[in-house]
Amino acid sequence: MTERRRRMPAGLCDRCVSQRLVPTRNSVFTLCEDPRMPRYPAVPMVRCPAFVPREADTGPADPAPG
Numbered sequence: 001m002t003e004r005r006r007r008m009p010a011g012l013c014d015r016c017v018s019q020r021l022v023p024t025r026n027s028v029f030t031l032c033e034d035p036r037m038p039r040y041p042a043v044p045m046v047r048c049p050a051f052v053p054r055e056a057d058t059g060p061a062d063p064a065p066g
């Protein structure tokens with residue numbers, strides 16, 4: 001079965017160890033497992049004090065504007 005659910009890009013959350021993706025019938029939501037942050041953060045996340053990159057991620061945590 002090939003089913004496509006819409007998922008809004010979650011910015012920083014998409015590169016964070018605390019992100020858990022929660023599929024619903026039509027969408028996929030970002031759930032944050034870090035207790036310091038809202039359980040369902042407003043995405044796309046641009047800056048987050050609790051961001052921890054996933055192991056393979058080498059990009060900047062706080063990209064410079066431009």
Ligand code: SF4
Pocket residue numbers: 012013016017018019020031032033034037041045048049050051052
């Ligand atoms: S800690 Fe911040 S960047 Fe990581 S998933 Fe939670 S809200 Fe997103």
